[in-house]
Amino acid sequence: MAIFHLFAAFLAAWLTARGAEKYMSLRAASRGFGTCPNAGLVWLHPFRTVALILAPWFPLKDQTGYYFAKFAFYAKYGSTCISSVTLSGSIPTLWIADAQAIKTVASESTIFQKDVEAYEALNIYGQNMVGTEGADWKRHRRVANPAFNDQRIRLDRDSARRKRVVEEMNTKLNTDSSLTIDATEDLVQVTLLVIASAGFGRRASWQEDSAGAPPPGHTRAFRAAVSSALARLFTRVLTPQWVWALSTRVRLPLLGPALVETRESFDALRAHMLDLISLARAWVVGGKVGAWTRALRNLVEANMTQADDVHHKKLTDDELLSNIFTFLLAGHETSAHSLSFAVAMLALYPTSNRHIRRDAQGLADGCPTPPRLRPTRNTCPSCNTRSQHSKKQSASSRPSRGSARSRTPTAPDRAPLRPGRTGDIRGATPFTVPVKQGSIVVIDILALHMNPMYWGADAAEFKPARFIDTEGYRWPRDAFFAFSGGARSCIGQRFALAESVCALAMIVRSYTVCLPDHLQGKPLEEQKRVLLRWKPGVTITPTDCVVRLRRRT
Template sequence: MAVGTNSGADTGKAVPGPAGTPLLGSLLDLKSDSLGTYLRARHQHGDLVRITAGPPGMRAELYCVFSPAGVQQVLASDAARFRKDNHFYQEVRESIGNGLLTSQDEDYLRQRRLVQPLFTRRRVDGYAEAIAAETASVVSAWGEARDGIVDVSDEMTHLALRAVARILFGTDVEAAAGVVAGCFPVITDYVLRRGYSPVNVPRAWPTPGNRRAAAAMDELYGVCDGIIAARRRGGAGTGAGAPGEDLLTLLAAAKSSDDGEFDAAELRDQVLIFLLAGHETTATSLCFALHLLARHPGEQDRAREEISRVLGGRTPGAADLDRLPYLTQVLKEAMRLYPAAPVIGRKAVAATRIGEHTVPAGADVILAPWVTHRDPAYWPEPDRFDPGRFTPEAEAGRPRYAWFPFGGGPRACIGQHFSMLESVIALAMILRAYAFEAVDTEVPVAAGITLKTNGPARCRIRRLDNPQGVSA
């Protein structure tokens, strides 16, 4: 397959796909199990599949691109032809703002230029101490776990939220974390319902769902606006990196002669996106890394041996990221099997040939890391947990986009290094302190804005004879 072939010439070949039902197409399958529907579509119809969903007159056509080469076209080589103009992203914009995740064109370029200096490796490495402190607090609290059982989904969500709130807000973490934890689930559920519905009532109508979401947004916005106003008055926070250098303080100070600076509304949009993307994605990766290790004691022992050998009793820091290669492989394999963004959407703005078929202008395009990460051509026995897939030699032998949990191309996730740093530090401290055994051997999942567990992910924990493991 040629990468970067952007001729829209009709190949004459109809894009294959499931027939669905005459009335609703594949709508019910997508609603009940979208990830399974995409997997079956790829297995039965190939690397480019057309799925129809909805009643006649309101029917959506989804062009699903599953091959690494096709993903590379959409995200990188032909990225200008595939925009974030679909209905789902519009719902995210209206609820969580026009930050880096949702903005486009000059807005996006300006935001990226202002934010990029705050996400250099050196700057992000300065947050290692805050990550370790929050991890130590969670690990210490597990000593009181009832029956020695913890739900790693809930616990890692709590840890990731505390860590990103501390790094964003510094000493204002207590004011923000509780509100975020209470409001974000209401808002993201609202976005999902509207984003996947072909018809919605106006947001201004006083329906119960609209009113609940509006109240949650008002509360969340109010807390963020209050902290931002304090920063604008010169009240710098502390607690992440050097004193006064929490991320919000740095965002408020970001400016350039060409791009100006963020106003208060723009600052809030960036903060909301960082809160969402910075905690839900990392929480997913940590949850499933721990749960997979709990089900695979040999790999758990190997990871713990590396941690002990490299760290001894000291607290991990940023420099240890490169010294823990097997732990990093564990994390990458968890992100392969359970990518935090299991589905990525785009809108085709020009007809584009991908392989033997043409994606028409105006089409809704679906990329699914959940599916591409299970392509047996690149991942033998794709459902098997095997951190050895991510040795340097193995990675060099695969296409770039056979694994893309952080997206790719010009809109690749700006927080990739932060996520890896937080995850490796947290896993190292947790595994040094506790051994894990899975209670729930299977954890059902579903695609939301991020990957969601549809049930508990409980593990039985056993405190190891290692008092250093719970101190930062």
């Protein structure tokens, strides 16, 4: 018994000492932010996998880091910048929703480096452009950047892929004048078809892509492989490497079936990507690669080069696979989710339906008439202004790439940021916030897009006109961060915007987008709450985007 009491006393003393040490480290981390308001503790690192998995439920509504807070915390503290401390590691953390401060952080990429650890989930097959920094990132960027130059993207060649949506819907509408659909499910398919075709030369039809039977030599169809890999991404990331390796040799209890399904999903996707690579290599050797497969050509040529210098455009086999994986997944899922929100907005606001259709009907002379009208890269972004503005508005209120981004200051003598503070956030007065080396700087995208300093008191409302320049108004470009900013901005943003605008115009020309029956007659706020519901994660994902399409006559 004496030994037990001695052990208990020792344990209590150790815990007390550890607790005191932790308290002092948290206290030290909370200091040094000057007069920036302190919002307390962040219990989980907001950019690690566990936090993303728990994001729909934790942090709670009144806790710092709550994913659905929008601008609420900044309004509460009367500041466009608030400080906190992340419990794990006692990391000083800054949250900013100030356009100029964010511009500084995004543009000074050598000082505010990307938190690449947050993107380890995408390093399934190897390193890629999204999850690297410094010289490695520059090498990946040099390889991929020319492929996403707006002048070289041939969206017009892929109008058939978008047109498949209309054809499929028309088939389903043969017996009825309207059809209720899950917009996200159908739009994920069309954006996957387009990115796979425009970027990687995969020319499957809608029917082929919908078929459940895998092609010869494969265990799963292409779309099924992509979908199942996405669904099991967190399982793959959270599984320790030794457990993953062990599961290949023995069947583990409890985890065994999930790990087998995860492995089969990623192996099936790998097989499809290897097919694309094999075809592209044959095209490169034969000189048959056209501009519409430029993304894949650039990646494969970089893989085939003999240059050994890291600064040359060279990719290893693993890097080649990993970049294709990233572009396929990020390129289609984020576009589909953002486009789904845009479609939902049209159901909620019928006037926008009419305006977009009127713009869509006014494409350049010589285009076929509906429903054979085929918007292209040249005609759609320039003519369908309402489509563009609606897409930007939906991306602003629901930035599908995520509600926040993080940077890590690496220089000890970094000049302070200058966010704003005032009683009501309007016309904020700048103040100084020192930036600590090794801290977390959170670019709070959703809060920035809801900041009334830039977007007005109705920032949360659907108002595409706010993205239209007039004689006395220029919409605030620096306060729009849906595609990130600075050197690390989304490489495919022009492609994504042009593709989404074209797809939106195609849908609205043929159909009136309406509310589903179960939301008819409900108050607008209730309709919005249901239809625009989303969950955080790797991307912002719509959860109830069900709309009714009524064929135009």
